[in-house]
Amino acid sequence: MRKLRREIKLVVVAVSFLLGLILHVPFVSSAIVARHHTIRPRRSRNSLSPDCYTDKDMLLVNDELPGPTIRANVGDTIQIKWVNESPDVGVSIHYHGLRMKDQPYSDGTGGANSCVVGPMQTFFHTFVADNAGTHYWVGQTSLNRMDGLQGAIIIEDPSDPEEQALKEQYDDERIIFLQDWYHRSGSSIRTGLDSVPFIWLGDAQSFLINGKGRYEGCVSNPNAALCDPDCTAEKYLSSVSVEAGKTYLFRIINAASLVAVNLAIAKHSMTVVRADGTYVEPLILPNLDVNVGQRYSVLIDTAQKPNTSYWISATIRHGRGVQGQAYLQYGDAMPPSNVLDMPTHIGQDDTEAGPSLDASLRSKNVDNLPNSNILDGSTTVDRSIVVATTESRYEVDNQLRWTVNNVSNSILTATPVITMAYQAVNDEDEAAWPDTDIRTTIVVPDMPSLQDDGLSAQHSQQGIAVYKFVQGDVIDLVLQNTGTFDGAAQLQSWHLHGHAVYVIGQGMGYFDMETDPMNFNLDNPLLRDTVSVWPSGWTAVRFVADNVGAWPFQSAMAPYQVMGLGVNIITSPDRLPPPPPGLVSCFQTSTDPNDSQVCDRISETSSPTIVTTPSPTQSPVSPTSPPTSGGTHQERGWLQIVSILAFWASVSWCEI
Ligand SMILES: [Cu+2]
Numbered sequence: 001m002r003k004l005r006r007e008i009k010l011v012v013v014a015v016s017f018l019l020g021l022i023l024h025v026p027f028v029s030s031a032i033v034a035r036h037h038t039i040r041p042r043r044s045r046n047s048l049s050p051d052c053y054t055d056k057d058m059l060l061v062n063d064e065l066p067g068p069t070i071r072a073n074v075g076d077t078i079q080i081k082w083v084n085e086s087p088d089v090g091v092s093i094h095y096h097g098l099r100m101k102d103q104p105y106s107d108g109t110g111g112a113n114s115c116v117v118g119p120m121q122t123f124f125h126t127f128v129a130d131n132a133g134t135h136y137w138v139g140q141t142s143l144n145r146m147d148g149l150q151g152a153i154i155i156e157d158p159s160d161p162e163e164q165a166l167k168e169q170y171d172d173e174r175i176i177f178l179q180d181w182y183h184r185s186g187s188s189i190r191t192g193l194d195s196v197p198f199i200w201l202g203d204a205q206s207f208l209i210n211g212k213g214r215y216e217g218c219v220s221n222p223n224a225a226l227c228d229p230d231c232t233a234e235k236y237l238s239s240v241s242v243e244a245g246k247t248y249l250f251r252i253i254n255a256a257s258l259v260a261v262n263l264a265i266a267k268h269s270m271t272v273v274r275a276d277g278t279y280v281e282p283l284i285l286p287n288l289d290v291n292v293g294q295r296y297s298v299l300i301d302t303a304q305k306p307n308t309s310y311w312i313s314a315t316i317r318h319g320r321g322v323q324g325q326a327y328l329q330y331g332d333a334m335p336p337s338n339v340l341d342m343p344t345h346i347g348q349d350d351t352e353a354g355p356s357l358d359a360s361l362r363s364k365n366v367d368n369l370p371n372s373n374i375l376d377g378s379t380t381v382d383r384s385i386v387v388a389t390t391e392s393r394y395e396v397d398n399q400l401r402w403t404v405n406n407v408s409n410s411i412l413t414a415t416p417v418i419t420m421a422y423q424a425v426n427d428e429d430e431a432a433w434p435d436t437d438i439r440t441t442i443v444v445p446d447m448p449s450l451q452d453d454g455l456s457a458q459h460s461q462q463g464i465a466v467y468k469f470v471q472g473d474v475i476d477l478v479l480q481n482t483g484t485f486d487g488a489a490q491l492q493s494w495h496l497h498g499h500a501v502y503v504i505g506q507g508m509g510y511f512d513m514e515t516d517p518m519n520f521n522l523d524n525p526l527l528r529d530t531v532s533v534w535p536s537g538w539t540a541v542r543f544v545a546d547n548v549g550a551w552p553f554q555s556a557m558a559p560y561q562v563m564g565l566g567v568n569i570i571t572s573p574d575r576l577p578p579p580p581p582g583l584v585s586c587f588q589t590s591t592d593p594n595d596s597q598v599c600d601r602i603s604e605t606s607s608p609t610i611v612t613t614p615s616p617t618q619s620p621v622s623p624t625s626p627p628t629s630g631g632t633h634q635e636r637g638w639l640q641i642v643s644i645l646a647f648w649a650s651v652s653w654c655e656i
Pocket residue numbers: 094095096097495496497
């Protein structure tokens with residue numbers, strides 16, 4: 001009977017859209033938790049416009065763009081309740097930059113180490129903030145980050161003397177959140193990328209700084225259809241408000257989906273003090289290259305004239321596209337009006353500035369950094385891997401993909417890779433994973449079989465691409481940039497979840513295994529989680545596989561990511577703790593056995609119609625018309641049916 005009830009429960013949960021009722025239950029804390037957030041992504045359309053253009057499907061939290069900032073201290077337990085209010089897309093939320101050491105089920109990458117939270121489902125993340133720095137949360141399923149599902153995470157460490165010393169150098173801080181912005185929705189762009197023939201997304205329509213920018217098509221013709229006629233700088237450019245005569249810490253986050261930028265502030269230099277959370281030897285620069293997924297903290301002195309404003313601008317690097325604009329506002333100054341006062345940038349195709357910046361960034365006090373013992377010249381490297389990134393056409397249907405050493409990564413979403421790995425090594429009837437029972441996994445070769453043109457991956461394999469490590473392995477890994485089908489060399493950005501890596505070498509052309517390692521920097525290399533691989537060049541990193549689990553190591557550029565450019569690093573799955581109930585099968589994500597308040601609330605509910613009521617916390621930040629709530633007539637009818645189903649399903653669940 002009990003088993004039957006459990007099965008009923010599973011079925012009920014899978015089909016019930018339980019969230020119809022949970023949506024409006026206030027989040028209740030438990031004793032051990034220090035910081036709580038409830039985050040509700042929902043669809044917004046035609047109601048908000050970040051760039052004057054109003055025809056865009058967005059997926060936002062609290063109708064904010066960027067979404068709310070999560071702040072905590074190192075050691076805090078953070079509990080986040082994700083309530084996916086979208087009626088039509090699944091989401092997973094990754095905490096980009098958080099190391100999640102010994103927290104293998106907290107990284108939030110749907111399909112790899114977390115589940116995708118289905119439409120109208122909820123999910124709880126509980127984790128300890130284990131490394132300080134400027135990070136961000138990001139929609140990690142398909143391309144839903146391109147619809148705006150992102151926001152900053154700031155983790156501070158009051159017990160760190162380095163941080164206290166830095167704090168004494170500035171008066172206040174500001175966040176600079178960068179996003180490229182496309183008028184097509186993420187799901188529409190994804191369809192094009194998966195299609196044969198292939199449809200590329202093209203250039204961004206605008207570039208947003210702190211959620212605002214101006215689409216050129218509306219600036220030049222404000223009366224065009226779907227443009228806000230009042231497409232002015234006052235309304236559509238972000239002001240970063242400061243007082244004269246002070247020092248500010250700017251936390252710069254390039255959360256763009258595709259483009260690297262060069263960021264500059266007119267008449268203000270920047271002193272770089274942190275990169276991806278690591279303290280660096282201070283570096284004074286007129287402008288700063290920030291690749292996709294990278295973060296920098298810089299000090300800015302407001303030593304210019306009071307009551308004046310200065311352009312902040314972001315130009316695209318190694319690609320075409322629009323310029324992002326905002327302004328540094330002293331006092332109540334109006335936006336700058338003269339475009340001739342724009343700051344100077346590194347040229348779009350300058351090939352030397354990027355590598356030169358990387359070569360100048362050095363970790364400060366490297367001996368205090370995690371695993372710095374592997375920088376000893378006598379360190380035994382357990383695995384040396386060269387990863388060549390190439391385009392390919394899948395043999396079966398000619399689909400355009402990206403590959404790593406001829407393997408294109410394609411993860412499934414029903415059972416996360418981490419759960420598959422755990423189950424395989426703990427199933428006594430089976431040989432060790434991934435040899436037998438998980439046939440979709442492909443162990444990626446440690447070396448590419450490159451031809452001179454770098455295009456040996458004409459016919460690639462597709463599957464769950466894996467590298468399997470043993471906890472404690474020291475890995476040297478070289479990322480080799482190769483040409484694409486059209487012969488162009490592109491800038492790449494690579495990001496390893498669950499770890500930071502020492503950037504021990506960079507160079508142009510093909511990596512030479514005999515000579516290049518002799519020039520590795522083992523003295524003070526930068527420790528970071530997102531590294532650039534410059535056009536036609538290579539980047540070498542060293543790290544310890546010290547974090548048991550399944551961690552994506554992939555392109556930080558979302559379109560390439562979904563086209564297969566990445567692998568899953570699996571470290572000692574035999575040492576994994578059992579997956580939490582919600583990760584055994586992803587259809588259980590709408591339940592939380594400990595959330596007794598949900599059941600209390602449900603039992604008090606007399607009518608299951610509240611699902612159509614907008615949340616009282618939703619307040620639009622956009623300058624345009626307020627969001628429409630409740631959707632179309634048809635949607636409302638549908639939601640009512642769902643809510644009735646949800647009501648009875650939820651009652652059933654709580655009674656079990
Ligand atoms: Cu990440």
